[in-house]
Amino acid sequence: MGGNSSNGSGSKNNGPKNQGPWGQPPRGGNNNTPPELDELLRKSQQKLKQVLPGGFGPLGFVIVVALLFIGWLATGIYVVQPAEQGVVLRFGKAVSTSLPGINYHLPYPIETVLTPNVLTVRQTSVGTNARTGQAESHMLTGDENIVDVNFTVFWRIKADGAADYLFNVQQPSVTVKMIAESAIREIVGRSNLQPILTQARQETEENVKLLMQSSLDGYVSGIEITQVQLQKVEPPAEVIDSFNDVQAAVIDQERMVNEAQAYSNQVIPQAEGNAQQIVQR
Secondary structure (H helix, E strand, O other): OHHHHHHHHHHHHOOOOOOOOOOOOOOOOOOOOOHHHHHHHHHHHHHHHHHOOOOOOHHHHHHHHHHHHHHHHHOOEEEEOOOEOEEEEEOOEEEEEEOOEEEEOOOOOOEEEEOOEOOOOEEEEEOEOOOOOOEOOEEEOOOOOEEEEEEEEEEEEOOOOHHHHHHHOOOHHHHHHHHHHHHHHHHHHOOOHHHHHOOOHHHHHHHHHHHHHHHHHHOOOOEEEEEEEEEEEEOOOOOHHHHHHHHHHHHHHHHHHHHHHHHHHHHHHHHHHHHHHHHHO
16 A cells, blocks of 8 residues: 555656646746737737847837837828918917918927917807897997997907917907997997987998907907997887987978978969069069
């Protein structure tokens, strides 16, 4: 029995050194590395040796670094669309502008580019709250009448003003609205009510536009006012009935004066003709 025991013990000790306890073959050259990973690393090295003559030697390292550098430089290529203007920033400061087409700037983080749309016409409503629809603008005319004015301002970025627009004005829409309110108050304040309501509307629009543009240019805003369009010019709702009554009375008075003048123009020549006939007899 003792001999059988020693033979069994000897058979266990005489097996392959890398064999597992149940006789499975060895896992690979490294006991801690799966065979799949070893194979993958081996194939990767072979491919790199085929592409890079020096493999992972000094020459191969230089080639890899050069390829990475070229790829980094290529990230500076950008396209400006037909309606846009490119503004190149170097460390956050505007240094140049670019026209539509393919352009280049130094790669990030040295330079970046912004491409605002310079052809889109934007619009800002003045005089009415966009959310509530209530009037916001009561103003006094030159002849001391109160009037409500609602109008729309159409504006866009100047063709050469993209950089000014991006960096000189923080909230363009708010700025346009504030300047529009100031301009309309000044123009209405030196005008009489009746012309604004009737024949002077177009003149009022043009005056507001010119005054707004002058103010925006003073801020170097890069904004161009393309049109000012009056939507509503009338007395406040609280007094509009009384105002309409006054206007109706004025119209009636003018009508009566015109009728009297027409009657006079008809009767006087007739009377003069009758008088002439009597004298001739």
